Amino acid sequence: MIFHQFFEKESSTYTYLLACEDTREAVLIDPVVSEIEHYAQLLAVKNLTLAYSLDTHVHADHVTAANQLREKFGCKTVLHRNSGVACGDIFITDKSAIRIGDILVEARYTPGHTNACTSYVVEGMVFTGDALLIDGCGRTDFQEGNAATLYDSIHQQIFSLPDETIVYPGHDYNGGLSSTVGQERLHNARLGNGRSKQEFIDIMQKLNLPYPKKIDIALPANKACGK
């Protein structure tokens, strides 16, 4: 499998490219509109065809490249059915999957940060978007966020994966690139060490986070696939 992790500095967003070595079909997970030239370059250098762009959720902190990638490469825009983004092409639900060559990209519905969050499981890796982050998790105080729901999503859909599964998050603000399910299950500051749901809810309620800087630009743009 061809794998590449991209980083967008302003919003500390990770974007992932996965591709089949045989068929040269590729997907991008959480592409950022400002970074399109980087994606185009890698696709060209590696001789890949972009078949799908996947968003793990409707982002509040950066604008998706979905629409521009569709216009440029003819790929399909994939989102969860609950996203309320009418311009998507394929609206997945829990356990839906997309195949590129011999790679299966499996959706697991992981709401809580938003009501349309999806993690993608691919051959020993899980792309968690803003559900589970390294030593943290997505905030739950806007976009229909709910701490109890996020706790259940992470426990049932992510911590149920084998401990050695590599966790690739949607963001990291401290230079971390990846983690593992075992590491987060045991040591995540908010969820690790067998923390109860009530303890988690209390932690999330006391975070007192500032109003997200780009939400008023990012949300309307992402509801239109980044147009």
Place this chain on the structure above:
Amino acid sequence: MIFHQFFEKESSTYTYLLACEDTREAVLIDPVVSEIEHYAQLLAVKNLTLAYSLDTHVHADHVTAANQLREKFGCKTVLHRNSGVACGDIFITDKSAIRIGDILVEARYTPGHTNACTSYVVEGMVFTGDALLIDGCGRTDFQEGNAATLYDSIHQQIFSLPDETIVYPGHDYNGGLSSTVGQERLHNARLGNGRSKQEFIDIMQKLNLPYPKKIDIALPANKACGK
């Protein structure tokens, strides 16, 4: 919306083409491999691009055109996740949806005839495959069929649609082209007139149907997308 109903005589199969008048994108539901030239002709005449081929289930009575359509038109092959057909491109689950232009094709999981049956709801129409037929239903005595499951699927996922919804079945053996939800809910010989689940199970158990003629050819072929 552009709509066309095709008929394949040998297996009495209905295939449906739906397309957006603006974007000219099209889907085919349950295409049959012997009929590809008819589909190609209509696509060309109407200046349409085939974006997806959808199968309501893994058919036992005819071979899908999915793979040949993919090779000819570059469309994506869509099936339910439970189908066990590894060569599909997009594996949907209940409430997944696919958009072509301004048309939303919504999946409703309707198992019972097989464990991977899906009906598709599109603007006042429902394409029921072999779950609900005109004045009948799909058999439940092979391919993980189950009469109780089929009863629940039809009641919860199809009879819950508005009465005026047009029912387009996967087959008809008597020249019927379509029905309505109201007609079938009230008058279907096996399910109408408030028949109980136990009555339905008894009817299905007593059908005593012959071994399906083409199942030994069709099933392995369809597990390989009709290759």
